[in-house]
Amino acid sequence: MSPFDINRIRELGPAVSNESVEREPGPSPCGACSVRHLTFCAPMAEDELGHVSKIVSTIELHPGDPLFDEGEPADSVYSVTAGAVKVYKLMPDGRRQVIGFLFSGDFMGLAHNDMYAYSAEAITHSAVCRFPRKKLEQLLERFPKMERRLLGMASHELAAAQEQMLLLGRxxxxxxxxxxxxxxxxxxxxxxxxxxxxxxxxxxxxxxxxxxxxxxxxxxxxxxxxxxxxxxxxxxxxxxxxxxxxxxxxxxxx
Amino acid sequence: MSPFDINRIRELGPAVSNESVEREPGPSPCGACSVRHLTFCAPMAEDELGHVSKIVSTIELHPGDPLFDEGEPADSVYSVTAGAVKVYKLMPDGRRQVIGFLFSGDFMGLAHNDMYAYSAEAITHSAVCRFPRKKLEQLLERFPKMERRLLGMASHELAAAQEQMLLLGRxxxxxxxxxxxxxxxxxxxxxxxxxxxxxxxxxxxxxxxxxxxxxxxxxxxxxxxxxxxxxxxxxxxxxxxxxxxxxxxxxxxx
DNA sequence: ACGCCGCCTTGATCTGCGTCAACACGTCCA
DNA sequence: TGGACGTGTTGACGCAGATCAAGGCGGCGT
Structure with a gap:
């Protein structure tokens, strides 16, 4: 179980080091993030990949660190590259419903309006990739096929949510x-x-x-x-x- | 009070009749379906609309009529144009979880793999528009912007599903x-x-x-x-x- | 008009899970 | 080294909602 055998892709964009790769269970932002770009958008042509890697940044999170809160303007989409993150909704009196647990390769923040529909918080030491929405949209404009991949992911999420409804209700x-x-x-x-x-x-x-x-x-x-x-x-x-x-x-x- | 008692399932073939406009609260397959195309894909250019109307057919459903079952090959996507439809999942022992109620303008059947994730059945006298998946995909190929609309709808569904999780769980x-x-x-x-x-x-x-x-x-x-x-x-x-x-x-x- | 059948309502009772409480254990820090 | 704290486990008890049961009511077919 070697975490990330990088070689796959080297980051071209900002904040990239092509050597620094942790092989630890701990987060390895850059290397893992590269791998994630592939997963997020694969299969992707070379030029596409170049564009994607230019718009992302990596964020490292410690256990309990919040990433965003329900109701905040949803200016970014995130992809988890290492660790574990939980997303949840709160009721005014504090009752809580965890919507899901996210691991390496999962994404979050696809909002249908302009606000996050839930809060996100790291469970373990984690790393996430941030995709600014504006730039992502420009990219979608340029590479419409990415939308099909996003649609596929959203459909998958939807099926999972429906399965969870069965679990919660019955x-x-x-x-x-x-x-x-x-x-x-x-x-x-x-x-x-x-x-x-x-x-x-x-x-x-x-x-x-x-x-x-x-x-x-x-x-x-x-x-x-x-x-x-x-x-x-x-x-x-x-x-x-x-x-x-x-x-x-x-x-x-x- | 049966607004229409014609033959059960009336497939309307390629041509959408532009004259038959119903005024009733009851289902109105043709007129409503046209309107639905617009909603489903709006805003849409004239040529696009022409293409869409060529691939759909209208199906009329009576209370209790099944539309498709969980596990069946998902060869079509449906859009409700009149009435009310429920979609649900079953457990082996008969426990049931209704995933949602669909009304005019709602769609269903977006599957992440090749099978329906739930069953669908009419609650009231209803009409739905059928979009064969193959043809829909060809259309998406031709008009990539439709995917953004679909993605928007899926995101909306997802947010609704998450809200329902909070309801069911807490x-x-x-x-x-x-x-x-x-x-x-x-x-x-x-x-x-x-x-x-x-x-x-x-x-x-x-x-x-x-x-x-x-x-x-x-x-x-x-x-x-x-x-x-x-x-x-x-x-x-x-x-x-x-x-x-x-x-x-x-x-x-x- | 009648009787049948689904759906809805209401009551009595039961129970799975929530609530409240106590305690074990590990970690951290003084 | 000890104690404060967070997390997990276990026990006793209570309750929201399930289950079981009995009608009520309206629509529909004959």
Whole structure:
């Protein structure tokens, strides 16, 4: 699991160093960001790539750092290049709904009007790429095919959101937790990370706010799954999915 | 009161008839469909419009008629031109989550892969416009700006889905119902219909499956709001929002 | 006109999860 | 070294909403 084997692309734009690459689990803004440009816009011709790399900048975030808040003018779109970020909505009395957890390769900030629809905050030490909206739009003007890629990503997001509605509206606590773990595993695999002892970097409270549960219920359900030998809790916030099929059965409500 | 009782599904082929304009609140496939093309793709040049009208066909649906099922190959995108349609997901044991209610001007079927992510079924006597995916894609090739419109619509959908997550995960039954009624009202207004005594064409069961509640709780909450003089239930499934501000306060959890 | 059938409403009871509370454990810093 | 703090776990109890059950009502077909 070597984080980023750079070589892929060298940044042409500002704030670029073609040598500085961290191989750590920690963020590696530049290298990872390059990789992300590819993911974000791939496949992309050389000239396109040049244009894209000129408009981005990398931001490093520490655990708990806010990136933007719901209601702020949405002047940028972001792509996560390392770490984990949560996006959430708040009610006036403080009730919180986590809309999603973002990892390397995920994007956020596509707003249908001019304001962010949610707040974003780093969970772990993270790095994100910033795409100023104005410049991104100019780029879309120039390379209309990028819109299809964006549309594809938005559709994907939409399908995920609808799946989450089913979870929030109709699943039990146990089904929610099982679905959540399987989802995390699938996404880790998709991004080339170890899908089985999965990293679970977010707190019980965050998980609860994502699944429509309290931290106590999350905790109890974890121990229940552990006691039934479906999962095993490991050090460093890792969770091993011991009986995948049983978890799948539970997640689907079978 | 059956505005039209013609043959069930009447495919209108390439030509959009420009004369048949209905004046009824009931569905009006041809006229409305034309209008919808405009909405779907507006603003659109004359030649574009010509192209679009060549690829669509109109389908008439009666209450309870299915349009497509989750898991089917997604060969078409649909735009509702009259009536009301629900889209929903099912769990193996029959639990149901209604993902959304669609009215005139709404579209569905944007799938991120090749299968529909949900099932669609008419609630009232309805009409929808069918856009074969293949032909739509050719059109997108020819008129890339349409993709921006589609992207805008998808982003809008996404924001709505995220708002619904907050509702499903964190709101009480009363807050859910109040939010739902206000949402219906806003959408009726957006489409130029009466926003106050609002039409509520879907059943209590559908509402419950949309809000993550049972029909009994939906019913009880309606009577509770009625008893508190916040709403008034009128004949023909109409609901009057008597105290808008109080409803808004409840919906926001204030 | 009648009876059937869906949908809605209402009541009684049950329960999954929330709430409140206590405590264990690790980390940080004085 | 100790204590304050944040995070996680566990227990006891309560409640919002689910479940079970019983009508009411209106539309529709014969």
């Amino acid at each position: 699943k039990t606590a146990k089904e929610k937790i099982a679905s959540f773990l399987l989802h995390l595993s699938k996404r880790a695999e998709a991004r080339g990370q170890n899908p089985n002892p999965i990293a679970v970097p977010m707190s019980r409270t965050d998980i609860g706010d994502y699944l429509g549960l309290t931290t106590e219920t999350v905790s109890r359900t974890f121990t229940q799954l552990k006691t039934s030998h479906l999962i095993s809790l490991q050090p460093a916030n890792k969770v091993e999915l011991v009986d995948l099929q049983a978890l799948r059965d539970i997640a689907e409500g079978a | 709101k009480t039954a009363k807050e859910k119902i109040a939010s739902f009624l206000l949402h219906l009202s806003k959408r009726a207004e957006a489409r130029g219909q009466n926003p106050n005594p609002i039409a509520v064409p879907m059943s209590r069961t559908d509402i419950g499956d949309y809000l993550g509640l049972t029909t009994e709780t939906v019913s009880r909450t309606f009577t509770q709001l009625k008893t508190s003089h916040l709403i008034s239930l009128q004949p023909a499934n109409k609901v009057e929002l008597v105290d808008l501000q109080a409803l808004r306060d409840i919906a926001e959890g204030a």
